[in-house]
Structure formats: structure tokens, C-alpha cells
Amino acid sequence: MDRGQTDRRFRLLLALALTATGYFVSAKLGLRLAFQHPSATPVWPPTGIALAALILFGYRLWPAIFVAAFLANITTAGSVATSFGIAVGNTLEGLIGAALAQKFARGPRAFDRPETIFRWTLVAAMLAPAVSATLGVGALTLGHYADASEFWRIWRTWWLGDAAGALIVAPTLILWADPTPLRWDRRRIAEAVSMTVVLLATSGWVFGVPFRWGVRTYPLPFALPLLAWAGFRLGRRGTSAGVIVLSALAIWGTLEGQGSFAQRDREESLLLLQIFLAVSSATALAVAASVQERKEAEEALALLAAAVESSDDAIIVLSLDGTITRWNKAAEHLYGYSEEEVRGKPVTILIPEDLRQDEVKNFSRLVHGERIDHYETRRRRKNGTLVEVSLTISPVKGRDGRIVAASKTSRDVTERKHAQEEIIRLKEDLERRVEERTARLRTAIGELESFTYTVAHDLRAPLRGIHQFCDLLLEEKSQLLDDEAKQWLRNVTDGARRMDGLIEGLLAYSRIGREEISITTIDPALLVEEILATMKREIEERKATIEVAPDFPRVRGNRLLLTQALTNLISNAIKFVPPGRLPVVRISFASLDRSVRITIEDNGIGIDPRHRDRLFRIFERLHPRDEFPGTGIGLAIVKKAVEQMGGTVDFGPADGLGCRFFVDLPAAEQEDVRAPGR
């Protein structure tokens, strides 16, 4: 068993014990005032204790009430059976009263409102005691402890005593059980003290207790102004305490034979007194509750007013004809008019002429109950300047639901507007600059490419001259040259040819960017077939085997560019094979997500992955020229051509020897895929 559970059990036992003790003691005290029948007393605080305990701590406390009621009665008069019957009646009274109060009178909050106080009176103080009285007196009658002819007289005493308990004791207990501190200031305490003094003095005057002075037969109603005072000034708890004190003094005085109720027999006097006290208690509590209610409403209203006043948003209340009726500080700040200046004026003083028509429209929407949210417009300040505002206009409804006014909340959005405009301006500026730069870049690229073209082109003419003059020397003047001179001339022509190759490569490379390309659907299988046909001599010379997978899915691309790229890749695959090995090239495909991958696999010397970065760069060579001839442009062209078609190129090692090149191109099925051609 954990601590919490122990704690809860202990508290339950404590509540049971306290309730039982309180019930028993007050019952015994009450029964001492029973004159007509030992078990029926006009003063019965236990009903109040039972109701308060069951409402505050729950219905599970009923055994305490049952046991205490049984013991109090068995020790007073009657048999076990009659005491049992009475105890059942008292317990039921508490349970029924508490349940009805929970259902109809908001339970422990019954004394917050006049309305629920009257409901409490009806269910807890009139209905529930009838159960107790009927069962109790019935038990006594059946047990022959009371005469049947006396039934209604005893019943009435019983019922009235219980009702007084429910109206005087229960409210006090329930109200004082509220843990909220009283928070009385010095003046309030002084008031309570002086009221107690006046109460005691009045009591001495009216009831002769606690001290006797003046005339003995002044009527009790003199005490009424005191209760009214308590109700208005001391709150519900102060009032209930006053009622308890007054009741105690009144009962005491009446028992002493004093006061206006001290007539006839003592039982009769006490009954009348109880009726009077019960009614007074209910009335005083109702007064206290309405004062409290009003105070709370006023506080809420003041809070709301303060919130409105301190709001950063300008809040204006308009009557339905568009006249300003209220105007908060923020409105004063925003528009420059003080509340005195604008109250009673038409709201149009704030609206620029050209926008008045909009206001009329807004107002007609409003009258139909519509709310206008964050309506951005302009308003004119007192000093004539315009201000950008965001308006929220909502109808203000009266209690009956009719629209009685309009509330207009406006927020200065000038800064935000400016910020927005600034953002738009900056964005446009940025876009313009990006466009300018792109254009400049494009021009620069274009210039560079035409420069490359011109230079490369013009270099070829002198090169041809060098080569061809050497050719002529070797052919027509060979008799003038010794073998060494001839070899040197051949070196010159070799160099010239290599240089021509480089220039041609450079031109081919720059051409890819220069020439406009059209993207069409291509069947790579047919294209590969054509390429292999043009490469026939090279393939035969190197005794290469080319294996082509049977069907290729169609791709989107440019015929010439793809031809160039695949030619270079196949040519490389055949070329970069160590001496003594016969080249085997496999060309295959794979369908990827939206593209087609063409794979060219060789059994050559392979490529170290470390060279990935250099591989596709122009004029890069991984091998000395005397091992594998070439210009170092082929793969640069492949990359540029494939990228021009919106594809990518990559490589990796082959399963066995050699390497694989991958060309990924958009698949032909994808209608929306377009290569960025120029």
C-alpha cells in the first residue's frame, strides 16, 4: 500500500469520524430542546451537518450519519427499531437533499447565486426534511412512542427543525469550507468587529442575551437590518457567520423567555423563531450572493474595459448610424483625436473621400451580422496624413441577440506594408540582376565559343601549309635530303597532324555548345548498328568483338550528339586494351526510373576511380601518348554531348577486367522530359 492510498484512507476515516462526532454532539444538543416529544426538536443542526458533509466529501460518508443518528436516538428515547427507522430517515434525508442539490442547485456552489439559493431552499430545506420527518415520526408512531393523533404536530416540528438546519447550518459549513482566504482589509475587519458589537448589543436589547438591558419585548425583526448589512458588506461567508451567531443568540434568548417569540410554550416559540431565522438566512444569503455576483460582473467588466483601453490595437465602438461612441487610447494614438473630440462624430471623419463607398458596403454587411476580418485600407489622421490599417469590424450584439453597435479594431500596418513593398522591390531587383548576369554570362560563353572556333579554324591553315610543304620536300626534293633530314621532316608532319587532331577535337567540343540541337526519339539499337558500320575498319584492325544486347528502349536525344558520344566510348573501349589481349565490348541497356541507361563495358586496362575528376576534362590524358594515342578530348566531348541532351555520363569498374561507362538519357515514354537544347 503506498503513501497516497494510506493518506486517502486516513482522510476518509477522519472525515467519517468528524462528521459522526459533529452530528452526534449537535443532535444531542438539539434533542435537549425537544419539549413536545423527546425525539422531535425544533432545533436540528445535524441536517445541515449531514448535507454539508455529503456535498463536500461525497455520498460515501453516509455511514457516519447513520451511526451518529442511531446512537443519538437510542441514547435519547425509543427502541432499537425506532432508532433504526429514524436513522434511516435522517440518512436518506441527507442523501436525497445532497443529490437534489447537486442536480438542481450546483451543489457546493449553491450559495453563489440567488437563484440557486432558492432552489436549495426548495430541494434541500423543504423536500428532503419531509422524508426524514415522515420516516422518523412514522417509526415513533409504529413503535408506540408517539400517539397517532399527534402525528402531524410532531411531523411539523421535525420538518421545520430540519429545514432550519438545512438553511442555517449547511450554508455556513459549505461556505466556510472554501479554502480561498478571506482577504479582508483593515476597514472590512473593523466593519465586521463593529457589526458583531452592534449584533451583541441588539441581541441584548431584543433577547436579553448575552447581557440584559432595556425593554424585554422588542420584536426580533430589529435584527433584520443587521442581516441586510452583513449581506451587503461582509460577503457570503460573513453573512452566514452572522446568521449563525444571531440564531444562537435568538435561541438562547427565546429559551430564557425573552424576545418577541418567547410566547406561549417554549416549543411554539422556538418553532416560530426557526421559521423566522430560516427565512432571514435564505434572504440574507441571497442578498450577499447578488452583491457578490454584481461585484464579480463589475470586476469582469472593469477588467475588460482595462484590456480594451490598454490594447495596442485601436478599438472604436460605433452606433449603427456610424457615430463614434467609444474610443480607446490606442485609437487616440493612431488617429490623433482624443475621445472627447470624436465622441458623437461620424466615423467618416477618419475615412478618405475615395474610400467612403467601401465603408458603406462594409456597414451594410455588418448590419446583416457579418464580420469583416483584416480588411486592409487607408485612414486619415487628425493631421491629415494617411495611415495603412488592417480593420476588423464585428457586430456587437445586445442580450436579446440584436445588433446594437459595431466594434472596429484597427491596426497600423504601414510598416508592414512598407516592408512588403521593400521585399517585392528587392525580389524584383534580384531577379533583374540574375537575368542580367545570366545574359552577360550567356554572351560571354557565346563569345568564348566563337573565339575558340575562330582561333582553332585559323590555326588550321598554316598547319596545313607546314604539313604540305614538308610533304612536298619529302616527295619532290628527297634527293636533296639525307635520311636524318627526312626523319626530321616526318617528325614535323607528325607534329602537325597531331596538332590538327587537337584543333579538330577542340572544334568538335566547342561545336556541341554552338550548334542548335533538336531532341527526337531515338532507337539506340539502330544507332549503335550504324556506328559499328562506320567503325568497321577500326574494329577489324583490332580484332575486336562487339556484343550488343537485343532490344534497347527508345530514348530522347539528338542523333548527332549521341552518335558522337557512343562512337567515342566504343572507340575508347576498343583502344584501351593492353597489348596481346583482344578487345571485347558489351553494349547493353537498363530502364531506370524515367531514363534509360546505356552501358558500354570493355575488357581493357580499366580506370582508377581516383581519376574520376580528371577523366572528363578537356585535354586530360591518363596515359602517355606513345602507349595509347589520343588528344584528350574524346571523353570531354562525350560528357558535353550527353549533358546537352539532358543526360548524365559516369563510369565504374567492370565485373572482370576493364571498365564500364554509363550513359543515362531521358526515356522516350516520358513526354514531358525535354533536354535543354539551344
Next chain:
Amino acid sequence: VEDNPNDVFFIEKALRKLAPQVDLEFAADGDAAVDFLTRSRPSHVLLDLKLPRKTGLEVLEWIRGREELVGLPVVILTSSNELSDSRRSHDLGVDSYRVKPVSYSELVHLLQKVLAIWGLLPPLDSAPSTQASRT
């Protein structure tokens, strides 16, 4: 029509060797070519593209617009390997579009083929294939 003296020298040399019976006239720029063609009508034209004053394409266009020169066979011999140039030339109706080779023997071979196309020499076998390269 050729502006480069070296090219003129080698072309003349090769043509005289291949077909000694052929009469040759050289024009060094586009205007000179137009002048010459206004005065006389040759049987064939070998035309460079990159020329001073009028370009080869302009000369070709001029030829194609001239009634007196209808059906004049023209072969382009240029250093430009540009697709746009060859396309334009073909559009204007050339017999052949040839790129100038680097060596003399290749030039001789090429001109031999041109003369064969024009029916001035018997036909030859196919030309050598293009070379591809790798880094």
C-alpha cells in the same frame, strides 16, 4: 576561289598533276569570284567558304540566283567542319562538301574524288574513316 596562297599553291599543283588538260583560273576573294563569273562561265567551280569580302556562301547564293549560271557544278573545299556550313551549302545545291585535309597526299586523293564526281577522272574507292580519341 581561294584566298590562302599556300592552299592555292597546293591545289593548283595537285590539279595540274591529276588533270593537266584542265584550265585553271584563281580568284582570291568573293568579289573577285563574282567579277570573274560575271565575265565568263567556267565549267566547274571549287569554292572556299572563309573568304574576304564576300564569303563563299554569299558567292554560292549569288551563283544560284543567276540565270546565266544555271546548272554550274560547285564543290565546296573548306577548312570548316561545321554542320551549319555543310547544311547551308547542300541547301544551295553543291555537288560535294569537302573539308581540307592536313597532308598533301590526302589533298591529292580528295581532289581526285572531286574530279571523278565531275566526270573528269574515272571513279575511286571509298575515303578513309574518321578518327575518334580518348583522354
